Amino acid sequence: MIDRLPPPTAAPLEGAVMMHQHWDDIAFLHWAVDPALVAPHLPPGARPDVLDGRTYVGLLPFTLRGAAPGTLPAVPHLGTFLETNVRFYSVDDAGRRGVVFASLDASRLAVVLGARAVFALPYRWSLMRHAVRVRGGARELLWTCRTRAGATSRVAVREGAPLRAPDDVATFVSARYGLHVARSGRTRWIANEHEPWPLRSAELLELDDGLLGAAGFGDLAGRAPDHVAFARRVTTRFALPRALPAEPAPAPVR
Template sequence: MFSRPSNRLLEMTWEDGLFIHWPVEPDTIASTLPDGLSVATHDEDAWLGIVPFEMADIRPVGSPIGRSFPELNLRTYVDGPAGKGVYFFNLDAADRVGVQIARRLFSLPYYTAEMAIDRSENGIRFQSRRTEPSASPARFDATYRPTGDVFTASAGSLEAFLTENYRFYAHGTRLYTGTISHEPWPLQDAIVNIKSNTLFEAAGFTHSSGNPHVTYSKSIDVSAGRPKKV
């Protein structure tokens, strides 16, 4: 079993997660980061990732009742005062209450969106349309499915760099950091057909035309700690 953080605040399960990543020049990312953070690289590349999944049964520690909703984030990887972690450019979610709580507790850039997850023998179709009036419009529509056996990422591998991250940073009135805890990701190679994606443009990036690095994970249990000021 994974070791839960002593200051854990939330417990949840992440289901049908897809990691889609594109390599980018480190300078492209560096200019977007707040003071105190620097670009983390793997083989001299920075990475922009899109991660759609279902946030299932998210609940305060000790609560028997949870909420479930789809979520979609655009992220990169950084080095900060507490070590390597994830930096989110945006997180869209189909739950107005969840968005408000996440903004208040985690200082994360959550936005409301209309979303749908359709599971069939052809794969998982994830659709999102941002509805947050204060944010740039953004759409995402992709169908994906696993294609290989389950594996865990080897230490030092690109898969480990992109998925095995147990800390996040957020910038509200100042820089915050928080922790999550879970077993190593059970990953599978995957294929994805992206019908629509304007998340890059909404965040001020030019979309890469290259083929992305793609992995899938069926399900993982997660604990999240209370964030703190850096």
């Protein structure tokens, strides 16, 4: 039996740290959907994680800053870039609750090539911009993205006050400490750890998105997200990938 909500803090990583990085100025836009719509997009051994009968599709633009292998200092230039991802929420038979990425758009070609080759993550090299302005004492943040195939995304939010206690949806989509990734016919689990997200309220100012449609969820972009939040930074560390147990072969027909 899986608990209704994931634990608010991460378990310590086992083994060596593969990489570390900061996730800065991140907007959380989420739409509640029928789990049956997400299930075909997940790798073998993972199924949709569910909260009150629904799962969520997320659109998250942010800045990835200071990435580096192991515990080394940040890689200059290549270690900082813009990213926008479309993601789902997964759980496996061992109860590990993570994310599955439908797409990850990034502004650094070398990062895209490396992540695709080493981790089989669905990164794309895209043209991206990020702008921040202060109006009325509040920060307003804008992210734009254009993929090589012509899909575009434009998201703007106004940052609000820190949440005293995150609601259930905020906890469900943010307390994620790993990802399920399909590679060479096997699903791998990549654990990570970070402090609980310092979530804030946020007001959606603008949404004109084609990334959800490119991932097979075009109907979602036509309506406002069911949940919006924002955070300024967490620092995360990743462990080396571990393969999930292979699914048993079907019994021979007698």
